[in-house]
Amino acid sequence: QVQLVESGGGLVQAEDSLRLSCAASGLSFSSYTMGWFRQAPGKEREFVAAINWSGSNTIYADSVKDRFTISRDNAKNTVYLQMNSLKPEDTAVYYCAAHRFTYRRARNYPEDFGSWGQGTQVTISS
Numbered sequence: 772q773v774q775l776v777e778s779g780g781g782l783v784q785a786e787d788s789l790r791l792s793c794a795a796s797g798l799s800f801s802s803y804t805m806g807w808f809r810q811a812p813g814k815e816r817e818f819v820a821a822i823n824w825s826g827s828n829t830i831y832a833d834s835v836k837d838r839f840t841i842s843r844d845n846a847k848n849t850v851y852l853q854m855n856s857l858k859p860e861d862t863a864v865y866y867c868a869a870h871r872f873t874y875r876r877a878r879n880y881p882e883d884f885g886s887w888g889q890g891t892q893v894t895i896s897s
Contacts, residue, residue: 773797773886775867780891785859787895791852793867793888801825804874805843805850806884809863809893819865820852821877828874835861857895864890 779791793805806821820831820841829841840853850867868884876883 773869775869775886775888777865777867777888777891780865780893782894782896783857785857785895785897787857788853788855789857789893791854791865791867791891791893793850793852795848795850795867795869798869798886800848800869801845803869803871804877805841806868806870806874806877806881807841807850807852807865808868808881808884809861809865810890811860811863814863816866816881818878818881821874822850823874830874830878832878854893857893859895859897861893862895863893865893866890 774796776794807819808816809819810816822829822841826843838856843850867888869886870883872883
């Protein structure tokens, strides 16, 4: 059974940084595209970033590009989201997800992701 467990969320001030982690088990991690999504109160879930199986290719939402960095450590079965220059509008529950399709589909085809974590709350105060 696939398990994805996010951690690292919290309450920080604007312009601060946070690093989220997602530990995966029950899957051949190095074969999977991994993604990060977020959902703010009253809003739909939105794509944040994705990384291919090897970590050599990434893709970001325009709203986080140049501020967030996705990375992975296949030896540790973990994917990370480094978030810098945080803004109040980044406040959301952040979820990691996994699928076996090309990372290029992640932005427009979130339904490809069949496995999801439980989420971690990120709150940015102004």
